[in-house]
Amino acid sequence: MATAARLNQVIGFLAKEETDYGTAETLSNSTDALNPFIGDGDPEAPSAYEYVFDGNLGRASGNLAPQRRTTPSGRFRSGAIQVLPKGLGTAYSASAFPPNEVHRMLKASGLDATYSATATPNWTYTPTAAGTTFTSLTLRQFAQGSQFDQAGCLLDWTFETQGLGVPVWTFNWRGVASAPADASLPSLTLQATSIIPPVASAIVGNIGAFTTATIRRVAFRLNRNVETARVAQNLSGGHAGFIPGGMSPELELEIERPARATFDPESELASATSRAVDVTFGSTQYNRWKLSLPQAQLATVTPGAEGALATVTLVYRAFASTPTANDHLSVVFN
Amino acid sequence: MTNEFFATTAADGTTTRLPFPLDVPLDERDAYMAATTAAEPPAAVAPAPTPDED
Numbered sequence A: 001m002a003t004a005a006r007l008n009q010v011i012g013f014l015a016k017e018e019t020d021y022g023t024a025e026t027l028s029n030s031t032d033a034l035n036p037f038i039g040d041g042d043p044e045a046p047s048a049y050e051y052v053f054d055g056n057l058g059r060a061s062g063n064l065a066p067q068r069r070t071t072p073s074g075r076f077r078s079g080a081i082q083v084l085p086k087g088l089g090t091a092y093s094a095s096a097f098p099p100n101e102v103h104r105m106l107k108a109s110g111l112d113a114t115y116s117a118t119a120t121p122n123w124t125y126t127p128t129a130a131g132t133t134f135t136s137l138t139l140r141q142f143a144q145g146s147q148f149d150q151a152g153c154l155l156d157w158t159f160e161t162q163g164l165g166v167p168v169w170t171f172n173w174r175g176v177a178s179a180p181a182d183a184s185l186p187s188l189t190l191q192a193t194s195i196i197p198p199v200a201s202a203i204v205g206n207i208g209a210f211t212t213a214t215i216r217r218v219a220f221r222l223n224r225n226v227e228t229a230r231v232a233q234n235l236s237g238g239h240a241g242f243i244p245g246g247m248s249p250e251l252e253l254e255i256e257r258p259a260r261a262t263f264d265p266e267s268e269l270a271s272a273t274s275r276a277v278d279v280t281f282g283s284t285q286y287n288r289w290k291l292s293l294p295q296a297q298l299a300t301v302t303p304g305a306e307g308a309l310a311t312v313t314l315v316y317r318a319f320a321s322t323p324t325a326n327d328h329l330s331v332v333f334n
Numbered sequence B: 001m002t003n004e005f006f007a008t009t010a011a012d013g014t015t016t017r018l019p020f021p022l023d024v025p026l027d028e029r030d031a032y033m034a035a036t037t038a039a040e041p042p043a044a045v046a047p048a049p050t051p052d053e054d
Helices: A100-107 A265-270 B026-035
Strands: A012-017 A049-053 A073-083 A111-116 A122-127 A137-143 A146-160 A168-177 A204-207 A215-221 A228-231 A239-243 A250-256 A274-281 A289-306 A309-318 A330-333 B004-009 B015-019
Touching (some): A012 A100, A073 A146, A073 A228, A073 A239, A100 A111, A100 A146, A100 A168, A137 A168, A146 A239, A204 A250, A250 A289, B004 B026
Parallel strands (some): A111 B004
Antiparallel strands (some): A012 A137, A049 A073, A073 A168, A111 A122, A122 A330, A137 A146, A146 A168, A146 A215, A204 A274, A215 A250, A228 A239, A250 A309, A274 A289, A289 A309, B004 B015
């Protein structure tokens, strides 16, 4: 008796920045692979194809039964890729980046990457200026014995700590999709495979001058809009891709409730106090990363409890220092 | 655009962010950075012509 024709076991991703939005790049198994995170269980199934127009032609006038539909058009796909963030493990340079699943994914999430050798070699990611060319990815997914190709992919980014484990980054992507094809998972060259991602232990968290918070959980949401679709009737397929909107970064910190003399979040929320908020994961050079909201204000303050322990969850929302600055967020890999 | 930049410090100490062009390969970026500065140094003042001595 033959085994199942297709298994839901191994998966893989390739991603490369596009020179022109929506024009698919040639992908290489040796240089463009991402290292996805699937946890302990089996991977998620690949997401379904979606269509801007589903082909529906309404009901027949003589019997009110559905009419035969025409072919759907405006095909796109969206999905989520989870990764464990880590550094390169060796010195950064103008040509040595954090691994693809960090560098390329952050760029396609609406961030510019800047290399500096000061104070030590680092790559810093800050918001791409609106009105300029944004980074898009050609994305290939291998799953369930098939290959799924997308072009013009734009991403939104979130992450959340998992207790004391490695924080998991999630990139929600969407792009214009080609038809799938049979393909076994090829041999993919992953980057920095000997480097272990830093865990959420001994992290450094600063809420302005309040640097002694006992941190229980960290979550981040970039809140980038990638939903505006470009219907293009002149195009075969009818879908010209997506346009990104703005981002509204939010950093959520669950901490043990401090004495109000030390830090009074309800008071700071009421007075719209601005603070520089940052968290750093990892302490080894070239395998650590720091997320900063250089200017942030509390959006919500929610008291909580863990049994007899008083906690409070703070949500900080970033803002830019001037109406034209792009300094509301920075992610540093150094 | 590559949306990749490098930080460079001009002679007057100001730091500027300059883009890596698409047509500069990765292995030539270090040379490109070394050759590119944030601001060109002021042009050298041409020496005054030496008057002919009679």
